[in-house]
Amino acid sequence: MSLxxxxxxxxxxxxxxxxxxxxxxxxxxxLPSEDGFVAQLEAWLTRQGAEAIVVNAGVSGxxxxxxxxxxxxxxxxxxxxxxLTLGGNDLLRGLQPEDAxxxxxxILDRTNDRGIPVLIVPMSAxxxxxxxxxxxxxxxxxxxxxEHGALLAPPFLQPIxxxxxxxxxxxxxxxADGLHPNAKGVALIVETLGPEVLTxxxxxx
Numbered sequence: 001m002s003l004x005x006x007x008x009x010x011x012x013x014x015x016x017x018x019x020x021x022x023x024x025x026x027x028x029x030x031l032p033s034e035d036g037f038v039a040q041l042e043a044w045l046t047r048q049g050a051e052a053i054v055v056n057a058g059v060s061g062x063x064x065x066x067x068x069x070x071x072x073x074x075x076x077x078x079x080x081x082x083x084l085t086l087g088g089n090d091l092l093r094g095l096q097p098e099d100a101x102x103x104x105x106x107i108l109d110r111t112n113d114r115g116i117p118v119l120i121v122p123m124s125a126x127x128x129x130x131x132x133x134x135x136x137x138x139x140x141x142x143x144x145x146x147e148h149g150a151l152l153a154p155p156f157l158q159p160i161x162x163x164x165x166x167x168x169x170x171x172x173x174x175x176a177d178g179l180h181p182n183a184k185g186v187a188l189i190v191e192t193l194g195p196e197v198l199t200x201x202x203x204x205x
Contacts, residue, residue, distance in 0.1 A: 015051040016204055017078045018197070021067065021107075022085030022121075025156055026058025028186075030175050035183035037190065044194045050201055055079075063089045064103035071107050075114055080204045082116055083197065084108075085156055087123035087140070094129060097136040104140065108148040117203035118150040119196055124158070151203070153196040157181070159188045 020026045020038050028036020038056040045052045057074050059066065067086045090100045111118050122141035125134040145152035160181060163169035170178065173185030181189060
């Protein structure tokens with residue numbers, strides 16, 4: 001199904017439902033609801049002519065294990081597609097990459113069983129755990145995307161962290177906690193991830 005068909009309503013009488021499944025980055029921690037990732041993404045999609053409802057299934061503090069524990073009741077019959085953004089809290093706690101891999105693999109098994117297309121939005125490991133840990137953790141996302149036929153987006157925070165002046169980017173686009181984007185940071189992230197979500201919508205059957 002093409003995006004043009006979605007926008008014109010030629011195929012579906014109702015908007016498609018996309019679940020944003022993640023942690024505090026998805027939930028919109030520290031922001032009014034209208035400034036969070038889900039609300040800004042839905043508004044961006046609407047401006048592109050895509051009729052989509054984005055459901056906020058972000059739980060602050062959630063790890064990949066927490067996501068696995070709640071995936072079955074999240075995937076209701078109304079869900080047409082999913083954006084998967086988990087792993088940040090695994091990194092904050094120094095959890096093992098192989099455990100994150102196993103949890104995310106099981107989550108993707110559930111979406112595959114239901115025929116739900118997925119966009120994986122990675123987390124990038126910091127360097128403080130050493131190069132081996134970073135290489136192992138960062139490899140989880142492209143490996144699983146290839147294994148499960150999922151779409152792979154750039155890392156969630158890349159639009160901010162890739163700016164030339166890292167210190168200024170953190171001051172301009174990140175909240176005082178140094179972890180979560182502010183409203184302007186979310187807008188920057190949505191500008192990067194929005195086109196990836198449009199491609200996801202095209203996979204809905």
